[in-house]
Amino acid sequence: xxxxxxxxxxxxxxxGRISILxxxxxxxxxxxxxxxxxxxxxxxxxxISISSIKDKNEDGRFTVFLNKSAKHLxxxxxxxxxxxxxxxxxxxxxxxxxLTFGKGTKLSVIP
Amino acid sequence: GAGVSQTPSNKVTEKGKYVExxxxxISGHTALYWxxxxxxxxxxxLIYFQGTGAADDSGLPNDRFFAVRPEGSVSTLKxxxxxxxxxxxxxxxxxxxxxxQFFGPGTRLTVL
Numbered sequence: 001x002x003x004x005x006x007x008x009x010x011x012x013x014x015x016g017r018i019s020i021l022x023x024x025x026x027x028x029x030x031x032x033x034x035x036x037x038x039x040x041x042x043x044x045x046x047x048i049s050i051s052s053i054k055d056k057n058e059d060g061r062f063t064v065f066l067n068k069s070a071k072h073l074x075x076x077x078x079x080x081x082x083x084x085x086x087x088x089x090x091x092x093x094x095x096x097x098x099l100t101f102g103k104g105t106k107l108s109v110i111p
Numbered sequence: 112g113a114g115v116s117q118t119p120s121n122k123v124t125e126k127g128k129y130v131e132x133x134x135x136x137i138s139g140h141t142a143l144y145w146x147x148x149x150x151x152x153x154x155x156x157l158i159y160f161q162g163t164g165a166a167d168d169s170g171l172p173n174d175r176f177f178a179v180r181p182e183g184s185v186s187t188l189k190x191x192x193x194x195x196x197x198x199x200x201x202x203x204x205x206x207x208x209x210x211x212q213f214f215g216p217g218t219r220l221t222v223l
Contacts, residue, residue: 097144098170
């Protein structure tokens with residue numbers, strides 16, 4: 001029973017365009033959400049996060065949107081760059097400290 | 112500053128053997144986490160330490176898995192009587208505050 005779902009295993013985007021990665025969750029107790037980026041043979045790297053009391057958080061080219069009623073969040077990258085090509089994981093937390101991850105979406109940014 | 116380090120980076124063992132995986136967290140981080148990532152999956156939580164004590168070990172799959180953090184810094188994940196299904200990348204993370212966890216590069220364990 002997956003509590004965090006990333007339904008798109010892969011996404012290809014042209015350089016300079018917007019990348020939109022989606023994530024759905026089922027557990028209404030989640031109160032903090034994070035996006036991690038992972039390159040091959042490396043550990044996940046923290047990218048951006050959002051608290052459940054907000055609906056948007058922005059950091060440079062990266063923006064995360066949260067729709068609590070739909071239990072949906074998305075990561076927008078604009079403009080996309082070839083160096084953004086990686087696997088992106090959505091993760092969620094409840095009051096406990098453990099992170100619950102989705103399966104990831106592999107983003108390919110085409111020059 | 113130095114990030115989270117994990118040793119070894121790769122470990123190949125035979126079914127039934129005992130293995131130890133080591134994690135050095137970021138200096139000053141009181142919280143330490145172990146996750147396991149199987150092929151095509153996201154990381155799955157195993158255990159969380161706050162200081163020296165295991166605050167939550169609900170993710171350990173069975174009693175063959177055990178972890179320690181005796182001095183509140185370095186942690187060792189121990190797996191007894193390894194099985195082929197234990198093959199995965201074992202990730203360690205540490206944090207200072209509740210939310211952002213910083214991950215190491217992982218140890219790839221292969222059980223033949």
